[in-house]
Amino acid sequence: MRPSSASPAIITPNVTESRSFYQKYLGARLIFDCGWFINLEFGKGLSVQFMEPQEGMAACKAAGLTYNFCVEDVDAEYQHLIGLGLTPETSPEDHPWGDRGFTVLDPNGVSLYIYSDIEPAPEFKSAFRTA
Structure with missing residues (x-):
């Protein structure tokens, strides 16, 4: 499919x-x-x-449900949301698997992970597959 x-x-x-x-x-x-x-x-x-x-x-039941949003500039999105009055659950941080992201909650308790791709750490590079 x-x-x-x-x-x-x-x-x-x-x-x-x-x-x-x-x-x-x-x-x-x-x-x-x-x-x-x-x-x-x-x-x-x-x-x-x-x-x-x-x-x-x-x-x-929103517990455990995450909706991921890949954006071009995660830090700009973070500042934009704060400027609109939203309080994110976490601040942007780099992750070794190859993204920089932060989390907000929607009105249903769904976790929204907003991130940008970054270079993964060497130990994660072999995990990536190409189509």
Whole structure:
């Protein structure tokens, strides 16, 4: 299978709060909104949906769920979010596996890891595979 896009759909009672958060802090564009279900897009093939629980559906348990966002300049994104009044959970730091990143939480408790690629440490270089 070779999907042209993939996106998480988070079942939550916090659809309104999620819409505001992702638009304000992450620059998401609202491309569908019927009230109880929204689709937010970051770019072609990059999106996230939020849906109020329907009969028989359980809300997402966000503990352990992380959504990764690769950006060109992680330090600029960190400063931008702080400037908008968001308090990140962690500060940017370099990781030996080849990224520099920080974490914020969305209104549902989903961890958003925002990072930029950097040169991996020698012990991680062999872990990378090419297509």
